[in-house]
Amino acid sequence: xxxxxxxxxxxxxxxxxxxxxxxxxxxxxxxxxxxxxxxxxxxxxxxxxxxxxxxxxxxxxxxxxxxxxxxxxxxxxxxxxxxxxxxxxxxxxxxxxxxxxxxxxxxxxxxxxxxxxxxxxxxxxxxxxxxxxxxxxxxxxxxxxxxxxxxxxxxxxxxxxxxxxxxxxxxxxxxxxxxxxxxxxxxxxxxxxxxxxxxxxxxxxxxxxxxxxxxxxxxxxxxxxxxxxxxxxxxxxxxxxxxxxxxxxxxxxxxxxxxxxxxxxxxxxxxxxxxxxxxxxxxxxxx
Amino acid sequence: xxxxxxxxxxxxxxxxxxxxxxxxxxxxxxxxxxxxxxxxxxxxxxxxxxxxxxxxxxxxxxxxxxxxxxxxxxxxxxxxxxxxxxxxxxxxxxxxxxxxxxxxxxxxxxxxxxxxxxxxxxxxxxxxxxxxxxxxxxxxxxxxxxxxxxxxxxxxxxxxxxxxxxxxxxxxxxxxxxxxxxxxxxxxxxxxxxxxxxxxxxxxxxxxxxxxxxxxxxxxxxxxxxxxxxxxxxxxxxxxxxxxxxxxxxxxxxxxxxxxxxxxxxxxxxxxxxxxxxxxxxxxxxxxxxxxxxxxxxxxxxxxxxxxxxxxxxxxxxxxxxxxxxxxxxxxxxxxxxxxxxxxxxxxxxxxxxxxxxxxxxxxxxxxxxxxxxxxxxxxxxxxxxxxxxxxxxxxxxxxxxxxxxxxxxxxxxxxxxxxxxxxxxxxxxxxxxxxxxxxxxx
Numbered sequence: 001x002x003x004x005x006x007x008x009x010x011x012x013x014x015x016x017x018x019x020x021x022x023x024x025x026x027x028x029x030x031x032x033x034x035x036x037x038x039x040x041x042x043x044x045x046x047x048x049x050x051x052x053x054x055x056x057x058x059x060x061x062x063x064x065x066x067x068x069x070x071x072x073x074x075x076x077x078x079x080x081x082x083x084x085x086x087x088x089x090x091x092x093x094x095x096x097x098x099x100x101x102x103x104x105x106x107x108x109x110x111x112x113x114x115x116x117x118x119x120x121x122x123x124x125x126x127x128x129x130x131x132x133x134x135x136x137x138x139x140x141x142x143x144x145x146x147x148x149x150x151x152x153x154x155x156x157x158x159x160x161x162x163x164x165x166x167x168x169x170x171x172x173x174x175x176x177x178x179x180x181x182x183x184x185x186x187x188x189x190x191x192x193x194x195x196x197x198x199x200x201x202x203x204x205x206x207x208x209x210x211x212x213x214x215x216x217x218x219x220x221x222x223x224x225x226x227x228x229x230x231x232x233x234x235x236x237x238x239x240x241x242x243x244x245x246x247x248x249x250x251x252x253x254x255x256x257x258x259x260x261x262x263x264x265x266x267x268x269x270x271x272x273x274x275x276x277x278x279x280x281x282x283x284x285x286x287x
Numbered sequence: 288x289x290x291x292x293x294x295x296x297x298x299x300x301x302x303x304x305x306x307x308x309x310x311x312x313x314x315x316x317x318x319x320x321x322x323x324x325x326x327x328x329x330x331x332x333x334x335x336x337x338x339x340x341x342x343x344x345x346x347x348x349x350x351x352x353x354x355x356x357x358x359x360x361x362x363x364x365x366x367x368x369x370x371x372x373x374x375x376x377x378x379x380x381x382x383x384x385x386x387x388x389x390x391x392x393x394x395x396x397x398x399x400x401x402x403x404x405x406x407x408x409x410x411x412x413x414x415x416x417x418x419x420x421x422x423x424x425x426x427x428x429x430x431x432x433x434x435x436x437x438x439x440x441x442x443x444x445x446x447x448x449x450x451x452x453x454x455x456x457x458x459x460x461x462x463x464x465x466x467x468x469x470x471x472x473x474x475x476x477x478x479x480x481x482x483x484x485x486x487x488x489x490x491x492x493x494x495x496x497x498x499x500x501x502x503x504x505x506x507x508x509x510x511x512x513x514x515x516x517x518x519x520x521x522x523x524x525x526x527x528x529x530x531x532x533x534x535x536x537x538x539x540x541x542x543x544x545x546x547x548x549x550x551x552x553x554x555x556x557x558x559x560x561x562x563x564x565x566x567x568x569x570x571x572x573x574x575x576x577x578x579x580x581x582x583x584x585x586x587x588x589x590x591x592x593x594x595x596x597x598x599x600x601x602x603x604x605x606x607x608x609x610x611x612x613x614x615x616x617x618x619x620x621x622x623x624x625x626x627x628x629x630x631x632x633x634x635x636x637x638x639x640x641x642x643x644x645x646x647x648x649x650x651x652x653x654x655x656x657x658x659x660x661x662x663x664x665x666x667x668x669x670x671x672x673x674x675x676x677x678x679x680x681x682x683x684x685x686x687x688x689x690x691x692x693x694x695x696x697x698x699x700x701x702x703x704x705x706x707x708x709x710x711x712x713x714x715x716x717x718x719x720x721x722x723x724x725x726x727x728x729x730x
Contacts, residue, residue: 122649122712133623
């Protein structure tokens with residue numbers, strides 16, 4: 001009885017040792033060298049796996065960072081400069097400082113501004129709605145409001161605002177990964193430079209139709225009049241296809257374009273109210 | 288036993304309200320808007336500019352590639368502008384606005400009504416003339432006809448099928464055309480046979496049009512190689528793959544063209560347009576449109592100039608009924624609701640259907656109950672419930688494996704679903720995405 005146990009233990013130990021020796025040599029022979037820094041870099045990344053960097057997840061991005069000779073083209077939008085500094089110090093490279101970005105939906109066609117002219121009763125996704133027809137209002141460029149961007153956001157940064165017609169991006173949660181930019185069939189979402197205190201000056205419109213047509217469809221449509229382009233001292237505004245566009249990298253937040261826009265298509269966000277101008281206007285009107 | 292296609296199909300209520308209404312000529316409107324993209328393929332390039340005088344039948348936009356067609360003016364008058372305007376989907380497309388004055392036709396067109404049977408052109412010249420006349424498939428798909436008539440290398444057509452099925456409920460334009468222009472359609476068929484060098488042509492007509500079957504069966508005796516087949520009423524028999532299956536028993540392979548089984552399918556409306564183009568030198572600038580619906584005072588079939596606004600048609604049929612929920616361009620199964628009543632009649636408009644609100648509005652949908660009705664009605668043998676889920680979840684590679692590209696978008700699955708699920712919406716979306724992926728792979 002006891003001898004059987006001894007034999008069993010001995011046999012298994014011999015097999016085990018033999019297998020361990022074989023495995024050791026095989027592992028040595030077929031060893032794949034992996035840079036240990038990849039693991040370190042991956043550790044430093046936010047592990048969001050959002051794809052905002054353009055790579056298939058954080059691991060792939062870490063591999064790309066280790067291979068790269070400079071970090072100019074690599075950026076983790078979620079971690080921002082802080083993370084990229086960590087990565088750079090791990091790899092002994094120099095971090096390139098990049099302005100943080102934030103997504104913005106360039107449509108202000110809420111139900112008050114843009115009257116509904118038809119009803120869509122198909123499957124409620126923007127992609128399907130856009131492939132069938134131009135949308136529930138007369139504006140063929142505007143937001144459809146079914147929330148494909150909301151579904152695409154991994155960070156809960158987009159609020160559908162049911163009943164408002166246009167979702168809202170919550171600046172503090174947005175990491176500028178760009179998933180919503182891909183998801184929007186009307187190409188409304190843009191990644192813009194993030195200014196302090198989330199201040200923004202932006203043309204909240206994508207309507208490329210002629211002025212009259214655009215205005216008829218929506219009260220706050222850009223009519224491409226060109227006043228803002230003339231007003232801007234920093235060459236930040238260009239007009240293409242009856243539509244103004246503010247380059248956020250050139251914009252200095254002077255707010256002059258907002259004042260001249262006849263349709264209120266240019267909007268300012270998170271600014272303190274303008275005291276002086278309001279007073280001036282009042283004086284004029286009373287005089 | 289009447290013939291029909293093998294797989295699936297549904298039989299919605301026929302509602303052919305305008306079947307006994309003669310084709311009337313709609314008065315020429317005051318202005319027309321003629322889009323330059325009325326066909327599958329590249330849009331035509333406008334050849335007129337603002338202020339130009341045009342005559343009826345004059346080319347106003349030239350085809351820019353092989354898979355494209357010419358666009359002809361449907362009225363005489365002055366070009367108001369060449370500009371963008373909304374099409375049936377609401378998206379702006381380029382087109383030509385013409386202010387109408389008088390009704391002056393170009394001189395080549397033979398405006399007499401008499402039947403001309405003889406023609407002595409050879410195949411190549413016929414195809415060229417069809418191409419010049421801007422003829423596209425008038426069943427609704429608007430595929431340029433001349434492209435169909437030139438088979439790919441190494442393939443040979445054996446039989447021409449003329450589609451007089453009109454399986455869509457409500458629509459009667461093809462039915463009326465067969466009754467009133469029977470001989471013209473048959474001559475047109477002979478011309479198409481000559482163009483493709485085939486000996487045999489079969490006209491398929493569903494059994495709910497006994498008068499048309501009887502009339503054409505009588506008439507074909509005077510023509511060589513023609514015959515008429517009566518088919519059991521079953522939607523979507525008008526789909527070309529279904530019609531081929533019903534008439535010849537052959538099955539077009541997955542992803543293949545009808546020519547793979549030696550067949551080419553043309554609509555009766557197309558055959559009539561071919562007759563007019565060859566025998567009367569008349570390009571395609573007008574077509575028969577059914578205007579119908581349960582609340583419509585006077586459902587009718589009108590011969591309409593291309594570019595006429597939908598409102599004009601509705602007025603002529605007795606105005607827009609008060610409880611209209613949807614205005615659909617085409618039939619109730621495959622047609623699409625239009626975004627605005629100002630959109631023009633194009634080459635592909637076979638009918639305008641005004642649906643009452645309670646019938647047209649889709650309710651909320653509930654979960655799939657696995658009844659598999661969609662599978663049993665799918666005429667292409669697909670699994671619509673699966674395709675929908677895959678489309679919803681964006682699993683495009685799996686969609687391709689499940690042959691989503693074979694879907695003919697007939698809508699039988701959505702029609703039959705007891706849970707009211709928007710099956711076709713998601714399948715169409717998946718199809719578009721898979722199509723994109725396949726095209727990018729080819730490059």
